[in-house]
Amino acid sequence: MATPSLESKIEAVLFAGARPFTVKRLAELCEVSLKDVEEALDGLEKQLENTAVMIQRAGNEVQFVTRPEHAKLVQQVVRDEIMGELSRPSLEALTILAYRGPLTRPEIEQIRGVHSSIILRNLMMRGLVEEKEDSRLGQPIYSVTFDFIRHLGLKGVDGLPDYDELRGNQNVEDVLKDLDPEPLTKAENAEATKRMTV
Amino acid sequence: MATPSLESKIEAVLFAGARPFTVKRLAELCEVSLKDVEEALDGLEKQLENTAVMIQRAGNEVQFVTRPEHAKLVQQVVRDEIMGELSRPSLEALTILAYRGPLTRPEIEQIRGVHSSIILRNLMMRGLVEEKEDSRLGQPIYSVTFDFIRHLGLKGVDGLPDYDELRGNQNVEDVLKDLDPEPLTKAENAEATKRMTV
Amino acid sequence: MPVTYKVDKFEGPLDLLLQLIEREELDITEVSLTKVADQFVAYVRKQQDKILPEELADFLVIAARLVYMKSRMLLPEFLDQELEEGPDLATQLRLYQQFVHASHEINRMWNRSHVSFPRERKPVRSLTAAFAPPPGVTVDILREVMQIVIDRLAPVAKIPEAALKRVITIQDKIRELGDRLRKHAKLTFANFMGRVRDKSEAVVSFLALLELVKQRVVTVEQKDMFEDIEIAAHDLDRLADLQPEFV
Numbered sequence: 001m002a003t004p005s006l007e008s009k010i011e012a013v014l015f016a017g018a019r020p021f022t023v024k025r026l027a028e029l030c031e032v033s034l035k036d037v038e039e040a041l042d043g044l045e046k047q048l049e050n051t052a053v054m055i056q057r058a059g060n061e062v063q064f065v066t067r068p069e070h071a072k073l074v075q076q077v078v079r080d081e082i083m084g085e086l087s088r089p090s091l092e093a094l095t096i097l098a099y100r101g102p103l104t105r106p107e108i109e110q111i112r113g114v115h116s117s118i119i120l121r122n123l124m125m126r127g128l129v130e131e132k133e134d135s136r137l138g139q140p141i142y143s144v145t146f147d148f149i150r151h152l153g154l155k156g157v158d159g160l161p162d163y164d165e166l167r168g169n170q171n172v173e174d175v176l177k178d179l180d181p182e183p184l185t186k187a188e189n190a191e192a193t194k195r196m197t198v
Numbered sequence: 199m200a201t202p203s204l205e206s207k208i209e210a211v212l213f214a215g216a217r218p219f220t221v222k223r224l225a226e227l228c229e230v231s232l233k234d235v236e237e238a239l240d241g242l243e244k245q246l247e248n249t250a251v252m253i254q255r256a257g258n259e260v261q262f263v264t265r266p267e268h269a270k271l272v273q274q275v276v277r278d279e280i281m282g283e284l285s286r287p288s289l290e291a292l293t294i295l296a297y298r299g300p301l302t303r304p305e306i307e308q309i310r311g312v313h314s315s316i317i318l319r320n321l322m323m324r325g326l327v328e329e330k331e332d333s334r335l336g337q338p339i340y341s342v343t344f345d346f347i348r349h350l351g352l353k354g355v356d357g358l359p360d361y362d363e364l365r366g367n368q369n370v371e372d373v374l375k376d377l378d379p380e381p382l383t384k385a386e387n388a389e390a391t392k393r394m395t396v
Numbered sequence: 397m398p399v400t401y402k403v404d405k406f407e408g409p410l411d412l413l414l415q416l417i418e419r420e421e422l423d424i425t426e427v428s429l430t431k432v433a434d435q436f437v438a439y440v441r442k443q444q445d446k447i448l449p450e451e452l453a454d455f456l457v458i459a460a461r462l463v464y465m466k467s468r469m470l471l472p473e474f475l476d477q478e479l480e481e482g483p484d485l486a487t488q489l490r491l492y493q494q495f496v497h498a499s500h501e502i503n504r505m506w507n508r509s510h511v512s513f514p515r516e517r518k519p520v521r522s523l524t525a526a527f528a529p530p531p532g533v534t535v536d537i538l539r540e541v542m543q544i545v546i547d548r549l550a551p552v553a554k555i556p557e558a559a560l561k562r563v564i565t566i567q568d569k570i571r572e573l574g575d576r577l578r579k580h581a582k583l584t585f586a587n588f589m590g591r592v593r594d595k596s597e598a599v600v601s602f603l604a605l606l607e608l609v610k611q612r613v614v615t616v617e618q619k620d621m622f623e624d625i626e627i628a629a630h631d632l633d634r635l636a637d638l639q640p641e642f643v
Contacts (some may be wrong), residue, residue: 004250004265004267004268008248008249008250008268009250009268009271011249011250011251012250012251012264012265012268012271012272013268013271013272013275015250015251015262015264015515016264016272016275016276016513016514016515016516017272017275017276017516018216018515018516018517019516021275029271029274029275030271047249050206050245051206051209051245052202052206052207052209052210052213053209053210053213064213066210066213066214067202067210069202070202070206070207070210070214073207073210073211073227073228074210074211074214076227077211077214077215077227078214082528083528084531085530085531085532086530086533088331091530091533091537091541092541092544092545094530094533094538095538095541095542095545096542096545098538098542099538099542109323110323111545111549112545113319113322113323113548114322114323114328114329115322115323115324115325117325118217118517121517126527126528126529126530127527127528128527128528128529128530145527147527147529148527148529151527151529152533152534152535152538153535154535159535160535160538160539161535161536161538161539162539166539166542166543166546169546171546171549171550172546172549174549175549213515216514216515216516216517217514217517252512254512261514262514262515263512263513263514264512264513265512266510266511266512267510269509269510269511269512269513272511272513273509273511273513276513276516278511278513283507284503284506286407286499287407287408289499289502289503289506290407290495290496290499292499292502293495293496293498293499293502294495296502297495297498309491309492309495310408310410310492311408311409311410311411311454311458311488311492312407312408312409312410312411312451312454313451313454344514348511348512348513348514349506349511349512350502350505350506350510350511351505351508351510351511351512352505352512358498358501358502359498359501360498364494364495364498367491367494370491372487373487373488373491
């Protein structure tokens, strides 16, 4: 495989980073001079001419943006994410936080059994979930927002139907306990096996 | 200004959305047919040939990702959430799902010859496997995620070594055909348990 | 003859079987499988403590199929429908071998960190226009969803327990067979196997029977080819202090 060109390297960084980078930072990352970066940016600009993407410059910072003629379409994409119905996984995460929150992400994932970082981000974007000030075991904790509670017509989460029963559910407690850093040791496991099979 | 081409529109959506889109959703957003989208994706793929970006596919979803040769550089500017080694059972289950997915849990177990519910749950929590919306014979079906595919630096599962051979393997058909479509009902299970433990 | 079999840590019965075959540098065939049948059984017996309880039944199923294949070679008329069904073990193991080999390649790809990245998603709050409540979500829907989430957890939370109960031990089967022989003196194989509910129970029954034959607690007789096998008590008193050895 040929070594990637400098243009291509800068393109990768701007694309994945999805934020403004200074020319200096790009030079450091690619281990080249400022002048090399400037030249590569000019080259890149030409390559992008017939695409939907362009380089936007502000001061000595550069970033990729979509061209203005696609503005309407892009707005639609963003609105999709913020408005509209919740996907099933999002609704589940929201429900778990309402009944059993506040929880850390690993705790939510333990209950749902599914990776949930993007879902949490979306719920936060919609103002339904917020990150609390404090943390547990080094993990930020999340809960539903007051806006959401009020939207449901409630004064607090404890007004949810069957709140106490569902909140204290044993299944939930059991899987959360599994998160504890001390699972059965091998010896204990072997012991359990022996008892059952003799 | 000329009307933007369909290729260009799709490029704008995938770029700005920064997440996987189904072909169907792209068709809705651009107000064209599924076939038009497929053709435009092929065209786009050609346009992207010498750039740092490629189209990645998983099932009927597509997204833009950086090419694997830029991994080292890009790793410095973005966080990778799914690092870490894969255990042997994880690897086995992932391999089977990557080549032969989507599959139900009994199907995976039939191939591995061993219980796989815990390993599937772990893989889902790591974001490497996901439960699909549809089901087969009342069983949820699973497949590998975008994150898994892109972590291998592939455009799609069909880039796996010996993909056609392993996917189309007649042995798989034979082994899966043997699956009992009717697992024990709850009542039967309870009955069996009772008898066993006396 | 003391034998020590050295195998790497194994993940399941097919893995163990594959390791035994590959160590002997054999191709996967019916014949090579019967060659390693004894090793497999010996290994499972020795390692029983280390096999997870929820997986023991899976090991027993394969052990039984191996023993069955072996006995079929010695006694061709010894046919059990339950154990005849499905793809043969050699096919299944060859398939498993292909996936195991492919998984080594996937592991290499995974570890070389030749990774692709999507665009980072914008920091959350910069996009938050305002509170965007989900249409149609009510307290009743939340209640319903929470119940579904909880119900789905039930099997996960109870897996070890359920799996432990699933393991039908050979000892149980031996006891059951002994009890029935005490009552009836004679029993046919079809009759004994007829009560099983699933494949793992069938194979355990079969193993239990072989064990009793081997230890001379019962005798088996087959008058004609294709006729059912009769099981008769030989020395049921020995049942009490019988130490099942698996096969």
